[in-house]
Amino acid sequence: MSKGKISILGAGLVGSLLAILLKKRGYEVVLFERRPDTRKLGGIGGRSINLALSHRGLKALELAGIKDTIQRSCIPMPGRMIHDLEGNLDFQPYGKEGQFINSVSRGGLNELLISQAEEHGVEVRFDHRCTEVNFGTATAIFDNGNSESADYLFGADGAFSALRSAMQKTDRFDYSQMYISAGYKELTMPATPEGDFAMDPGALHIWPRGEFMLIALPNLNKSFTCTLFFPFEGKISFDSLKTPEDVEAFFKTTFPDAVPHLPQLKEEFFENPTSSLITVRCYPWVKENTALIGDAAHAIVPFYGQGMNAGFEDCYVFDQLMDKHGSINAKMLEEYQQLRKPDGDAIADLALYNFIEMRDKVADDKFLLQKKIEKKLNELYPDQWVPLYSMVTFSDYRYSEAIARGNKQQAIMDEVLSRPGIEENWEGLDFGEIVKSLK
Amino acid sequence: MSKGKISILGAGLVGSLLAILLKKRGYEVVLFERRPDTRKLGGIGGRSINLALSHRGLKALELAGIKDTIQRSCIPMPGRMIHDLEGNLDFQPYGKEGQFINSVSRGGLNELLISQAEEHGVEVRFDHRCTEVNFGTATAIFDNGNSESADYLFGADGAFSALRSAMQKTDRFDYSQMYISAGYKELTMPATPEGDFAMDPGALHIWPRGEFMLIALPNLNKSFTCTLFFPFEGKISFDSLKTPEDVEAFFKTTFPDAVPHLPQLKEEFFENPTSSLITVRCYPWVKENTALIGDAAHAIVPFYGQGMNAGFEDCYVFDQLMDKHGSINAKMLEEYQQLRKPDGDAIADLALYNFIEMRDKVADDKFLLQKKIEKKLNELYPDQWVPLYSMVTFSDYRYSEAIARGNKQQAIMDEVLSRPGIEENWEGLDFGEIVKSLK
Numbered sequence: 001m002s003k004g005k006i007s008i009l010g011a012g013l014v015g016s017l018l019a020i021l022l023k024k025r026g027y028e029v030v031l032f033e034r035r036p037d038t039r040k041l042g043g044i045g046g047r048s049i050n051l052a053l054s055h056r057g058l059k060a061l062e063l064a065g066i067k068d069t070i071q072r073s074c075i076p077m078p079g080r081m082i083h084d085l086e087g088n089l090d091f092q093p094y095g096k097e098g099q100f101i102n103s104v105s106r107g108g109l110n111e112l113l114i115s116q117a118e119e120h121g122v123e124v125r126f127d128h129r130c131t132e133v134n135f136g137t138a139t140a141i142f143d144n145g146n147s148e149s150a151d152y153l154f155g156a157d158g159a160f161s162a163l164r165s166a167m168q169k170t171d172r173f174d175y176s177q178m179y180i181s182a183g184y185k186e187l188t189m190p191a192t193p194e195g196d197f198a199m200d201p202g203a204l205h206i207w208p209r210g211e212f213m214l215i216a217l218p219n220l221n222k223s224f225t226c227t228l229f230f231p232f233e234g235k236i237s238f239d240s241l242k243t244p245e246d247v248e249a250f251f252k253t254t255f256p257d258a259v260p261h262l263p264q265l266k267e268e269f270f271e272n273p274t275s276s277l278i279t280v281r282c283y284p285w286v287k288e289n290t291a292l293i294g295d296a297a298h299a300i301v302p303f304y305g306q307g308m309n310a311g312f313e314d315c316y317v318f319d320q321l322m323d324k325h326g327s328i329n330a331k332m333l334e335e336y337q338q339l340r341k342p343d344g345d346a347i348a349d350l351a352l353y354n355f356i357e358m359r360d361k362v363a364d365d366k367f368l369l370q371k372k373i374e375k376k377l378n379e380l381y382p383d384q385w386v387p388l389y390s391m392v393t394f395s396d397y398r399y400s401e402a403i404a405r406g407n408k409q410q411a412i413m414d415e416v417l418s419r420p421g422i423e424e425n426w427e428g429l430d431f432g433e434i435v436k437s438l439k
Numbered sequence: 440m441s442k443g444k445i446s447i448l449g450a451g452l453v454g455s456l457l458a459i460l461l462k463k464r465g466y467e468v469v470l471f472e473r474r475p476d477t478r479k480l481g482g483i484g485g486r487s488i489n490l491a492l493s494h495r496g497l498k499a500l501e502l503a504g505i506k507d508t509i510q511r512s513c514i515p516m517p518g519r520m521i522h523d524l525e526g527n528l529d530f531q532p533y534g535k536e537g538q539f540i541n542s543v544s545r546g547g548l549n550e551l552l553i554s555q556a557e558e559h560g561v562e563v564r565f566d567h568r569c570t571e572v573n574f575g576t577a578t579a580i581f582d583n584g585n586s587e588s589a590d591y592l593f594g595a596d597g598a599f600s601a602l603r604s605a606m607q608k609t610d611r612f613d614y615s616q617m618y619i620s621a622g623y624k625e626l627t628m629p630a631t632p633e634g635d636f637a638m639d640p641g642a643l644h645i646w647p648r649g650e651f652m653l654i655a656l657p658n659l660n661k662s663f664t665c666t667l668f669f670p671f672e673g674k675i676s677f678d679s680l681k682t683p684e685d686v687e688a689f690f691k692t693t694f695p696d697a698v699p700h701l702p703q704l705k706e707e708f709f710e711n712p713t714s715s716l717i718t719v720r721c722y723p724w725v726k727e728n729t730a731l732i733g734d735a736a737h738a739i740v741p742f743y744g745q746g747m748n749a750g751f752e753d754c755y756v757f758d759q760l761m762d763k764h765g766s767i768n769a770k771m772l773e774e775y776q777q778l779r780k781p782d783g784d785a786i787a788d789l790a791l792y793n794f795i796e797m798r799d800k801v802a803d804d805k806f807l808l809q810k811k812i813e814k815k816l817n818e819l820y821p822d823q824w825v826p827l828y829s830m831v832t833f834s835d836y837r838y839s840e841a842i843a844r845g846n847k848q849q850a851i852m853d854e855v856l857s858r859p860g861i862e863e864n865w866e867g868l869d870f871g872e873i874v875k876s877l878k
Contacts, residue, residue: 168616171618171715172618172671172715173616173618174616174617174618175614175615175616176614176615176616176617177607177612177613177614177615178613178615179610179611179612179613232611276610276611
C-alpha cells in the first residue's frame with residue numbers, strides 16, 4: 001500500500017534522486033519535468049557540462065543503491081593542476097593519498113538517474129512546466145493545462161524554481177538572489193588527433209589569474225570541458241574582447257599552454273553563451289505541504305564543486321528524517337528546514353569565497369605553505385585538525401560546522417604564517433601546541 | 440510641444456509627485472493605478488494611516504509648488520512623548536526649538552496629490568493593474584487587456600512593484616526581500632466625548648517596552664492612530680494573545696494609561712489585520728527605458744518615519760538630474776541609480792536599526808544623557824556636530840553620508856559615555872576637544 005502521493009517538480013539531479021528515495025520508502029511518486037526527455041533526443045545535445053561529485057553526493061547515491069553504477073562513469077581527480085603564465089605545472093593534491101573528487105557529465109548522470117527512478121517505479125512526466133501552485137492542496141498547475149494534487153509537493157526545480165516563485169508571493173517569505181560580477185563561458189578541448197587526452201586527466205586544471213581563471217575537467221571521451229570565469233564588464237572582460245583576434249591574443253598571453261589544445265577557440269568564444277552566476281537564499285523552505293530542496297532552496301556558485309553534492313545531501317538528510325519520524329509530516333518538514341537552512345547558507349558563503357581562492361590564492365606561496373602545514377597537522381592529529389577543503393569535500397561534517405571550524409583554524413594559521421622565518425622553519429613547529437590552541 | 444511620453448505605474452504618493460514634476464518639465468504623463476479612485480468612494484475608506492512628513496519630503500513638495508497646501512493638513516510633532524509602565528510622561532524634543540515632524544494622513548495626502556497631478560494635466564487611469572512589461576518598448580500590459588507604450592516607464596508601484604517583478608526575471612538582477620520578526624496592528628484612539636484629543640497632540644507618543652512598542656500619531660479629527668509593533672510568534676506575541684481577555688489583561692499591565700482611551704480595543708485587535716514589515720533591496724533600478732522609484736526600489740520598515748520622505752527625495756533628485764542633463768536619457772538614468780542606490784541602502788539600514796532605538800533605547804538613561812550632550816555639541820558647533828536623527832530628519836545630507844557621520848559620532852559618544860562619573864560631570868566636558876576628534 002502506498003504511504004501517500006508525492007509530486008516532485010524538476011527531474012534534474014536532485015529531483016530524480018529524491019524520487020528514488022521516496023519511492024523506496026513506499027510513496028507513490030510522480031516527477032514533473034518542464035523539458036522534453038533528452039534520452040529520446042539521442043543523448044544530451046549541446047554543451048557538455050562537468051560536475052565534481054564528492055563524498056556527500058556519493059553517500060546519498062549509495063543510499064539509493066546506485067553509487068557503483070554512477071562511479072563507473074566518473075573520472076577521478078586527486079588534485080588541482082595549476083598552470084602558470086609560462087605553462088609550468090604544479091600538482092596540488094586535494095586531500096590524502098587515495099582521496100579524490102570525481103569528474104562526471106551532468107547530462108549523463110541526469111539521464112542515468114531518471115532511468116533509475118523509472119526502474120524503481122517512479123512515473124516521469126516530461127514537457128510539464130509548472131506555472132502556479134495551490135499550497136493548501138499541494139497542487140501544481142502546468143502550462144499544458146494539466147494539474148496534479150498530492151499529499152506533498154516538492155520543488156526540486158532549480159535556481160529559478162516555480163514553487164519558490166509561488167512562495168515568494170506569500171507573506172513573510174525571505175528571499176534573495178545575488179549575482180557575482182563575473183560570468184562564465186564553456187570551451188571545448190577535444191582529444192588529440194592520436195585520440196588521447198590533451199593534458200593529464202587525473203586533475204582539475206586551473207589557470208589562476210587573479211581577477212579571473214580558466215579551469216578544465218576531463219570527460220570520458222578524452223576531451224576536456226574548459227570554463228572561463230571572467231568579469232562581464234571592465235578593462236579585461238567579456239565586454240572588452242570584441243573580435244576573434246582580441247580573444248586569440250588574450251588567450252595566447254594569458255593561457256599560453258591551453259591555446260594549442262583549443263582549436264575552436266575563436267568560434268566557440270562568440271557562439272557559446274555567456275552565463276551568469278547566481279546565489280539564492282530563502283526561508284522558509286516549507287509552506288503547508290510543499291517544500292524546496294536542492295538549488296531551489298539554495299542555489300550557489302560553482303567554485304567549491306558542491307552544488308550537486310549539497311542537493312544530494314539534502315536528499316540524504318530528508319531520508320534520515322523520514323526514518324526518524326516514520327513518514328513525511330509537518331514536524332518532520334520543520335526539522336528538515338531547520339537542520340538544512342544553516343548548512344545551505346554555509347555552503348553558499350564557502351562557494352563565494354572559494355572563487356577568490358581558486359582564481360588567486362592557489363598560486364600564492366603562503367597558501368601553499370599553509371597547505372603543507374595543515375597536511376602535517378592532519379597526519380599527526382587526524383581527528384582534531386582537518387583542513388577546511390577536506391571537511392567540505394571528503395567528510396560529512398555539517399557545512400555550518402565546517403565553516404565554523406575552518407574559521408577557527410584559519411585564525412590560528414594566520415598567526416603561525418606571520419611568524420618570522422616560517423617559510424624555512426615550519427617543519428620545526430610545535431604541532432601539538434597548535435592543535436591545543438583549537439580548544 | 441511634449442518632450443516625450445511617460446507612463447508611471449502607481450498613483451501612490453511617489454507616483455503622483457513624480458507625475459507632477461515630469462509634467463512641469465514638459466512631458467506628457469499618464470499615471471496608472473491598480474485600485475479604483477478612492478475620491479469617488481466618498482473619501483478614503485477603512486483604516487487611517489499616518490505618516491511623518493519631514494524636511495526631505497517637504498523640500499520635494501515645495502519643488503512641485505504644493506508644500507503650503509499640504510502643510511495645512513499636517514499636525515506638527517516637535518518631539519516624542521515617552522509613556523512608562525506607570526503612565527508617567529517624558530517629552531523628548533526631536534531637534535532644536537522650532538523643528539518638528541508632521542503627522543499627515545496617508546490617504547488624504549495621496550488624494551490631494553492625485554488631484555494636484557490632474558490639475559497639472561496628468562492623465563490618471565484607475566483600475567489598471569500591470570501584469571507584464573516589455574522593456575524594449577517601455578510597454579506596460581494591464582489585467583484589463585489594455586497596454587500602453589511610452590518613451591519611458593516608471594515603477595512607482597510600491598513594495599510589491601510589478602515593474603520590479605518583471606525586472607527580477609531578467610538576468611543579473613540582484614534582489615532581496617526580508618521580513619522582520621515583528622508585525623503591526625492599528626488601533627483607534629478616538630477623540631474624547633468632549634471632542635478633544637485624548638492626549639497631547641504635539642508629540643509622537645511611544646510606549647517603549649523592550650521587544651515591542653505601541654506608538655500613536657495625532658489626526659486632524661482629534662483621534663490618534665495607534666500602532667502596536669509586536670512579535671508574530673513567541674511568549675508575548677500576536678500568537679500568544681488568543682482571547683479578548685488576554686488582550687485586555689496584557690494592555691492593562693503593559694500600556695495602562697492608553698487603555699482608557701481605547702474603547703474598541705478588544706474588538707479592533709481581532710478585526711483589524713496583522714500586517715508584516717518588509718525591507719526590499721534591488722539593483723539595478725534602471726532597465727532599458729524603465730526605472731524604479733520610491734518603495735518599488737527600496738521598501739523600508741517605518742521606524743525612522745522616512746519611507747515617504749525617501750521616495751519624495753528620489754523625485755527631487757530625479758528632477759535635479761533632468762535639469763542637469765536637459766532631459767531624461769540613458770546617462771541621466773544611470774546617474775540617478777548610482778546616486779540614489781547607496782542612499783536607499785542607508786535609509787533601509789537606519790530604519791531597521793531605529794526599531795531597536797524606539798522600542799528600547801528611548802527609555803534608557805544613557806540614551807537620554809547622549810541626547811543632552813549632543814544637543815550641547817550641536818548648539819556650540821552647529822555645522823560640525825549634528826545628531827544622527829537631525830541629519831536624517833531635518834537636513835538633506837545624503838542618507839549614506841548621514842550614516843557614515845553618525846557612526847563616527849556614535850563611536851566618540853560611546854567613549855565619552857564610558858567615562859567615570861559622566862552622569863554628573865557631563866556639563867564640564869571639553870566640547871571643543873570632542874568635536875575636534877571628529878576630524
